[in-house]
Amino acid sequence: MFELIFPGWLSGVFLSFATGPLGAFIVWRRMSSFGDTLSHSSLLGLAISIILQTNSFYIILVFISLLALCLAWLEKILPISLETILTIISHSSLSLGMVLISLVSNSKQINFNNYLFGDLLSIKISDLFSIFLGSIIVLIVLIIRWNSILLVTINPELAQIDGINLFYVRLTLMLTTALTISIAIKFVGALLITSLLVIPPATAQYFSNSPEKMVIIGILISILSITGGVISSIFFHIPTSPSIVLFASLLYLSSAIKNFFCEKL
Incomplete structure (x- = not known):
């Protein structure tokens, strides 16, 4: 059992070094809808990879990276809010992806539940290298760009006065989010990855x-x-990825309750 679970657990640890700092910026900048849009749109990338019969990871990475570029450009030129754009693209991409997958699955057996909800047990030792490399890239980019991203997050006007290009900072966040989602989909799934990006940093706010x-x-x-999610899934014989999200939610709820009572005292 340990040999079966360990690669998935270790891949989650690697991902934490990307989702921790990236998730903090997503929480600060209220970009959770953007994460949802990219994760939902990854199903359309999956459908394209199935049709082209190519490696799904690279197609999903390229597809949602291009989508991130388009979203950064649309945010700059369109008069409507980014939230509206994200909602339209998110639901349209998810629907189109599921339609294409259902059409392709008429001719071949396709199980895309793993991409929706993740499959911890499918993580192999060979997958760890891609996850580790992707997480390290995200972490290094955020460390290098830390000051500029933080200043843009706190005070965009002051950042612009200091000569920081707001568009490129937003683009950096969007592309690193795209990379993180691409490498994490196999672990937690397209419908759960945003939770891993948002819930732990949101919990950390109560202690920092x-x-x-x-x-x-x-x-x-x-x-x-x-x-905790991995141990709970083994002990209670329940799906691993949802267990991780529920465990993270429980930590957030406990922290919020503790913070509430501490403020009352």
Whole structure:
């Protein structure tokens, strides 16, 4: 059992080093809808990879990266809010992806539940390299661009005065989110990945008084959620990926209740 679970658990630990800092910016900038849009749109990328009979990881990565570029451009030129754009694209891509997959599945047997909800047991040792490399790339990019992204998040006007290009900072966040979602889909699934990006950093807010501390605590909470979710799934014989999200939600709820009573006292 340990040999079966360990690669999936370790891949989740690797992902935590990407989702922790990236998720903090997503929470600060209220970009959870953007994460949902990319994760839902990944199903359309999956459908394209099935039709083209190519490796799904690379097609999904290229597809949602191009989508991130388009969203950054649309946010800049369209008069309507980004939230409206995200909602339209998210539901349209998800629907089109499911329609295409259902049409293709008439001629061949396709199980896309793994991409919707994740499949921890499908993670192999060979997958760990891609997940580790992708997580390291995201972490390095965020560390290098940390000051500019943080300034844009806190005060966009001041960042612009300092000569920081707001468009490229937003694009950096969008592309790193696209990469993280691409490497995480096999682990937690398209419908659950945004939870892993949002819930641990949101929980970390209750225990931190600086951005850097929030990122570190967010990574630790993410690792704790993954470990607790894996153990719970083994003990109660329930799906692993939803168990991870529920465990993370339980940590958030406990932290929120604790914070509420501490403020009352």
